[in-house]
Amino acid sequence: MRPSAGKLSLCLLMAPFVLWIVLLVVLPHLQMLRVSFHVRETWDTVAFGLEQYGNFFSESYYWRTFVRTGVMSLFTTFLTLVIAFPIAWYIARLARGRSKGVLFLACLIPFWASELVRTYGWMILLRESGLFSAILQAVGLADGPVEMLYNDAAVIVGLVYNGLLFMVVPLVTTLDGMDEHIVEAGYDLGGNHWTVLREIILPWAMPGVVSGCIVVFMLTLGSYLTPILMGGKDSAWFTEQIFTQFITRFNWEQGAALGVLLLVLSSVIVWAGLRVTGQNLRKVMG
Amino acid sequence: MLRSVPRSAWFDRLYLAYLVVFFLYLALPLLVTAVFAFNDAPFPSLPWQGFTLDWFFADGSDGRTGLFHDDGLLSALWVSVVVAFWVTLLCVAIGCANAILFERLEFRGKELLYLVMLLPLVIPGVILGVSILVFYSGMANQASQQWGIELDVFRPGLPLVIAGQVAFITTLCTLVIAARLRKFDRQLEEAALNLGATPVVAWFTVTLPWLMPSILGAAAMAFLMSFENFNTTVMLTGSDTPLTVALFNRLREGSTPVLNAVALLLMVGSALLAVLAMGRGGKGRSQ
Numbered sequence: 098m099r100p101s102a103g104k105l106s107l108c109l110l111m112a113p114f115v116l117w118i119v120l121l122v123v124l125p126h127l128q129m130l131r132v133s134f135h136v137r138e139t140w141d142t143v144a145f146g147l148e149q150y151g152n153f154f155s156e157s158y159y160w161r162t163f164v165r166t167g168v169m170s171l172f173t174t175f176l177t178l179v180i181a182f183p184i185a186w187y188i189a190r191l192a193r194g195r196s197k198g199v200l201f202l203a204c205l206i207p208f209w210a211s212e213l214v215r216t217y218g219w220m221i222l223l224r225e226s227g228l229f230s231a232i233l234q235a236v237g238l239a240d241g242p243v244e245m246l247y248n249d250a251a252v253i254v255g256l257v258y259n260g261l262l263f264m265v266v267p268l269v270t271t272l273d274g275m276d277e278h279i280v281e282a283g284y285d286l287g288g289n290h291w292t293v294l295r296e297i298i299l300p301w302a303m304p305g306v307v308s309g310c311i312v313v314f315m316l317t318l319g320s321y322l323t324p325i326l327m328g329g330k331d332s333a334w335f336t337e338q339i340f341t342q343f344i345t346r347f348n349w350e351q352g353a354a355l356g357v358l359l360l361v362l363s364s365v366i367v368w369a370g371l372r373v374t375g376q377n378l379r380k381v382m383g
Numbered sequence: 384m385l386r387s388v389p390r391s392a393w394f395d396r397l398y399l400a401y402l403v404v405f406f407l408y409l410a411l412p413l414l415v416t417a418v419f420a421f422n423d424a425p426f427p428s429l430p431w432q433g434f435t436l437d438w439f440f441a442d443g444s445d446g447r448t449g450l451f452h453d454d455g456l457l458s459a460l461w462v463s464v465v466v467a468f469w470v471t472l473l474c475v476a477i478g479c480a481n482a483i484l485f486e487r488l489e490f491r492g493k494e495l496l497y498l499v500m501l502l503p504l505v506i507p508g509v510i511l512g513v514s515i516l517v518f519y520s521g522m523a524n525q526a527s528q529q530w531g532i533e534l535d536v537f538r539p540g541l542p543l544v545i546a547g548q549v550a551f552i553t554t555l556c557t558l559v560i561a562a563r564l565r566k567f568d569r570q571l572e573e574a575a576l577n578l579g580a581t582p583v584v585a586w587f588t589v590t591l592p593w594l595m596p597s598i599l600g601a602a603a604m605a606f607l608m609s610f611e612n613f614n615t616t617v618m619l620t621g622s623d624t625p626l627t628v629a630l631f632n633r634l635r636e637g638s639t640p641v642l643n644a645v646a647l648l649l650m651v652g653s654a655l656l657a658v659l660a661m662g663r664g665g666k667g668r669s670q
Contacts, residue, residue: 211649326634
């Protein structure tokens, strides 16, 4: 192609990318950052200050929820990894022929239904008038209705369920590409299950583990439906507070500050995860 | 733990039991949702009262309004379809352009821009929604205060919902289409050019047909993700609420088997779409 034509096509193809990323991602986030430093003086003038961030640290309800959300998201991610790994291993390495495809498809099916539907299903199972409670009573393990919903355990069950697909798929993809001979060599050299897993399989699967963990962590930290519908009064989630500031209280300055803090938390944890495991974002996500 | 490495019998049995429990865990919530859509009782819970189709077809005369006579849910469903249509169109178009940009062209700062392109994947959905709300509503307020112009498109409503969803679904579409473009044999295009085709003709007759399966796959994925999105949508929605938000509001009031009926409809609809997209994608791969 002639240089001028090349330049023209570069500009034409660059335009949608730039419009999309600047108008829908970059500018909105910069504006959110700016608003988070706004301090309202009168009804139409603002100054800049750290008032909102001050509120966050002085109001224990804010930062407690913040820490709680972070810790529970990390725990959920870890639990999802532990639950999904044997499944991914089975699908990638042990299942043969048709059953491999069928099992993989079975993992995908719940995700054709939306998060709302999945959460709703769990509510039908776990609540006082729900299926588990009825079964426990029918077999005589409980005298009356048992409430299993509205506590942290229920929230984690729902969150792990929501994250599973995003853990299973990258794990299956990386484990599928592994050469069985290196695992056999590990056993031949006297390794037991545990050392082979730790020294050979996990390092090999690391890109899949990291990408799965990042996506599950992000989804969990940012989830809104599951903690609200399945959690009780004491199990507040940080996204809920952001929503309250924006929609219920109309305090956008405070909401923006909380939003920035959540973004900082997620970025720092994702960055730290990539650093610790020696992966990079392009490799695990692109 | 390989087929070729001997395992003890009890380990095998334990592993199998784990698999069974796992797939039960996976299926159970969806199964109960589907089954209770047909329970002849006002709540989706045991005991089983008998089979009924009321939660789909009842016209409200006996105190039950089925999904197909529930105007609120039906209009929310339509809103979701409209939003998903525009999101799909925009995301696939931008995704195609992005894929060509990153797979075919060389320019300065490409690595950096690629990372920027991936960013929406690591921003929580609620934050994407909030930032777009702050930016565009702020702009609308500004315009209204300073110049007295009402920019209603920038107020919470369907245009903002579409914008919020496009912000992150575009990245996924780009990745899907770029992955297929990477496997394209450039010689096919060069052959077309040698045979006298202009670059535009070569693009439309050779490259685009090759990309088609991934474009359809990306479109199906974009449609589903838009349809199911809640976190970004809930921040940006105005008076016309899409189905997920409408369902959420109903759910907070209390659950009825009508919600199960809607859930079942959604499951069947998205399963059909997924099967369709996979069928097309599979055909494309075997060609």
